[in-house]
Amino acid sequence: MPNISDVARRAGVSTATVSRFLRGQHVRAADAIRQAVEDLAYRPAAAARSLRSGIHYAIAVVVPDVTNPFFAGLVKGIESVCRSGPYNVFLVNTDESVDLEDSVVADIMHRVDGIILAPATEQDKTPARIKQAGIPVVFADRELPGERFDSVLVDNAGGARAAAVYLAGLGHTRIATISGPLNTTPGRERHEGFVTGAEDLGIALPDEYIQIADFREAGGYQAMLRLLALPEPPTAVFCANNLMTVGALKALYSMRVRVPQDLSIVGFDDLDLASLLWPPLTVIDRPTVEQGVLAARLLLARLAGHGSPEPQRVVLSTRLIERASCTAPPAGRAGQGR
Amino acid sequence: MPNISDVARRAGVSTATVSRFLRGQHVRAADAIRQAVEDLAYRPAAAARSLRSGIHYAIAVVVPDVTNPFFAGLVKGIESVCRSGPYNVFLVNTDESVDLEDSVVADIMHRVDGIILAPATEQDKTPARIKQAGIPVVFADRELPGERFDSVLVDNAGGARAAAVYLAGLGHTRIATISGPLNTTPGRERHEGFVTGAEDLGIALPDEYIQIADFREAGGYQAMLRLLALPEPPTAVFCANNLMTVGALKALYSMRVRVPQDLSIVGFDDLDLASLLWPPLTVIDRPTVEQGVLAARLLLARLAGHGSPEPQRVVLSTRLIERASCTAPPAGRAGQGR
DNA sequence: GTGAAAGCGCTAACAT
DNA sequence: ATGTTAGCGCTTTCAC
Numbered sequence: 001m002p003n004i005s006d007v008a009r010r011a012g013v014s015t016a017t018v019s020r021f022l023r024g025q026h027v028r029a030a031d032a033i034r035q036a037v038e039d040l041a042y043r044p045a046a047a048a049r050s051l052r053s054g055i056h057y058a059i060a061v062v063v064p065d066v067t068n069p070f071f072a073g074l075v076k077g078i079e080s081v082c083r084s085g086p087y088n089v090f091l092v093n094t095d096e097s098v099d100l101e102d103s104v105v106a107d108i109m110h111r112v113d114g115i116i117l118a119p120a121t122e123q124d125k126t127p128a129r130i131k132q133a134g135i136p137v138v139f140a141d142r143e144l145p146g147e148r149f150d151s152v153l154v155d156n157a158g159g160a161r162a163a164a165v166y167l168a169g170l171g172h173t174r175i176a177t178i179s180g181p182l183n184t185t186p187g188r189e190r191h192e193g194f195v196t197g198a199e200d201l202g203i204a205l206p207d208e209y210i211q212i213a214d215f216r217e218a219g220g221y222q223a224m225l226r227l228l229a230l231p232e233p234p235t236a237v238f239c240a241n242n243l244m245t246v247g248a249l250k251a252l253y254s255m256r257v258r259v260p261q262d263l264s265i266v267g268f269d270d271l272d273l274a275s276l277l278w279p280p281l282t283v284i285d286r287p288t289v290e291q292g293v294l295a296a297r298l299l300l301a302r303l304a305g306h307g308s309p310e311p312q313r314v315v316l317s318t319r320l321i322e323r324a325s326c327t328a329p330p331a332g333r334a335g336q337g338r
Numbered sequence: 339m340p341n342i343s344d345v346a347r348r349a350g351v352s353t354a355t356v357s358r359f360l361r362g363q364h365v366r367a368a369d370a371i372r373q374a375v376e377d378l379a380y381r382p383a384a385a386a387r388s389l390r391s392g393i394h395y396a397i398a399v400v401v402p403d404v405t406n407p408f409f410a411g412l413v414k415g416i417e418s419v420c421r422s423g424p425y426n427v428f429l430v431n432t433d434e435s436v437d438l439e440d441s442v443v444a445d446i447m448h449r450v451d452g453i454i455l456a457p458a459t460e461q462d463k464t465p466a467r468i469k470q471a472g473i474p475v476v477f478a479d480r481e482l483p484g485e486r487f488d489s490v491l492v493d494n495a496g497g498a499r500a501a502a503v504y505l506a507g508l509g510h511t512r513i514a515t516i517s518g519p520l521n522t523t524p525g526r527e528r529h530e531g532f533v534t535g536a537e538d539l540g541i542a543l544p545d546e547y548i549q550i551a552d553f554r555e556a557g558g559y560q561a562m563l564r565l566l567a568l569p570e571p572p573t574a575v576f577c578a579n580n581l582m583t584v585g586a587l588k589a590l591y592s593m594r595v596r597v598p599q600d601l602s603i604v605g606f607d608d609l610d611l612a613s614l615l616w617p618p619l620t621v622i623d624r625p626t627v628e629q630g631v632l633a634a635r636l637l638l639a640r641l642a643g644h645g646s647p648e649p650q651r652v653v654l655s656t657r658l659i660e661r662a663s664c665t666a667p668p669a670g671r672a673g674q675g676r
Numbered sequence: 677g678t679g680a681a682a683g684c685g686c687t688a689a690c691a692t
Numbered sequence: 693a694t695g696t697t698a699g700c701g702c703t704t705t706c707a708c
Contacts, residue, residue, distance in 0.1 A: 016703080047702090049702055052704080090429065275591070383684085685700105
C-alpha cells in the first residue's frame, strides 16, 4: 500500500503539497500529483488522517433493529442526503439491547464525526457517553427525558389517539391495545395517546385489555393470543408498531379469527404489503424516509457548524390510512362491554 | 478526552503497561490501571490504535439494499456470530449501484479488517480493489466469475428449476418468468435454472414471456403489467426475488387478476408475511440467517488465520414452500399455449 | 504556493 | 513483568 510520501516522490513535490492537493486546495503540480495518485492507486489511510486531524469523514446510524421496515426507510432517507457529502454512513444494529447499544456506541464514538441514534430505551446512559465525547448526535424516533438534543420525532400520541377515535367511531367499546415498552418514547406516547384518547370518548380500557409487549413480532403474537383467551375478548385492537401487528395477525390467522368480522385491527406504521394482506390493513402511517432526511440534515448542519445553538426538535405528523381491517363490532357483541 | 499517558500517570506505570493491560495481558498494577481507566472514563482512540497496529477491530458488510428482507436476515446472522468477538460490524448500503459500491468500498477498505460483500453485479471492479488492499473478503449471495474467493451461496438454479417443475406438474404450459439482472449471480442462475428447467420438460418460453427486471419492487410491477398486456398472457409466473414478487402481486391486485384462479405465481425468497397474504404465497425459500452465520464464520476464520489456504465455496440448498398461490391453469386456457 | 518538521495516540521492539 | 523509544501516515504550523 503506497503512502503519501510515495506519491510526493513520484510527483516531485513534498508531502505537504500532496496533502493540500487532496484537500482540494490549488497547487501548481496538480496534474503531476493526480497522475501519481492514479499510477499508484493511492488512497489516504483513514486512520492516519483521523488521528492527525480529528475528522473521520463518517457518521454512524445506530438503530435497534435493521429488520424493522421502519428503520430501513429511515436509513434510506439518511443515505440519500449523505450520498452527496463527504461522509460515509455506517449502520449499526443494537438488537433492542441497552447493553449492546452502550458498548457499541462507546466503540464507534471514536470512529465517526456524528451519530444518528434511535435509542433502545429512555433509561439510556448512551447519550451521556456521546456528550462526553463531544460529537453531535441527533435522536431519531426516540427521545430522552430531561436532556435536550436535536431530534426528529413523530406525533405518536396524536396518531394513537386518532386510532382510538376511529375505532370508537365505528361503534367499538371493547377496545384493547398491544403497546410497546413504556420506557421507550414511541412505546409510552402511543400507549398514552391511545388510552387517553379512548378515555376522552368515555371508554375505559380494563387492565386485561392492556397488553404491554416488546415491539417484536413474537411479542405481538403472544399478546394477541392472551387477548383472545379472555372470557370477553375485545372487538377491536390497536397494535403499537408494524412488527407486533404482523405477530397479531398471525395469531388471529392461527386461531381462525376473521378480520374484520370478528375483530377489527389498526396498526401503527404502514407495512409495504399492507394493501395486499387479507383484509388490507388499516394503519397509522408516518413519513419514514422523510424522518431520515430531516435527521441527516440536522446532523450535517451541526457538523458544518451551521446549526443553531439550541437543539432543534422536529415532530412529523401521522395520518390514518383506511383500508379494510376495521368495521363495526359484531352484532351480538356491540356495546356489551359497557 | 484523556489519552493513554493520562491513565499511565494516574496509575503510576508506563504507557506500555497500560497498553498491555488493555490487550488482556497480565500486569501487576492491574487494579490501579482499571481504576484509572474508570476514573478518567478512558477509551483508546481507535484511529491511533489502527494506525500503529494495522488492526481496526471492525468488519464491514456491504449489501445492495438494506430494505430487502433477505439482506436483513443475512445481517442478523452475521451479527449473531460477531457479537461475541472483538469485531464491530458496520453495515454499508450500495443501493444496487456499482459506482457507489466501488467508491464506498475504496473508502472503507482502510477502516476495517475484513469485508462481507454482496456485490452489485458480476462485472465488478470492487474485488480487485479489495484484493489489492490485501484484506479478506467473503462473498455472500453473489459471486464473481473467474476469481475464486470465499463465498456462501444458495442453489439458485436448483431452486428456480424446482419452481418450473412444480408449475409444469400443475399442468401449466404458458409459463413466464420475471427475472433479475442477468449480470448478477442470482439473476443469471435463477433465470437459467427456470428456463432450462422448463425446457427439459418440453416447455419453451417465448421471448415475450421472459421479462428481465431489476430485483426491485417497481421492476416487478412493470414486468407483470407487460405480461398481462400480452394478447395471450401466461397462466403461471415465476418471480426471481421477493421484492419483484411484491411488485407483481401489486400489479395483479390493481388489474383485478385473481390468484391463483386466473394466474399462478411462485416467488423466489420467502416473505415474512407470505402466509398472511391472500392467497398465501408459494415460494422457494432459503436459509438467510444461516447464510449470514456461515459467511461470518468464514471471515472470522480468515481473520484468525485459521482458514484453509484455498477459497471455500459453500452452497446452501433451497426448498419449495407450498402455500396457495398456485393451481392448475384455468380450464378454457390450459394447453392453449402449445 | 511550497517545504521542513513536529506530533496526533498508540503499539511493538528492545532492553532490562 | 516493565519501561524506553521509535514510528505508523497523515496534517498543520511555521518560515520562506
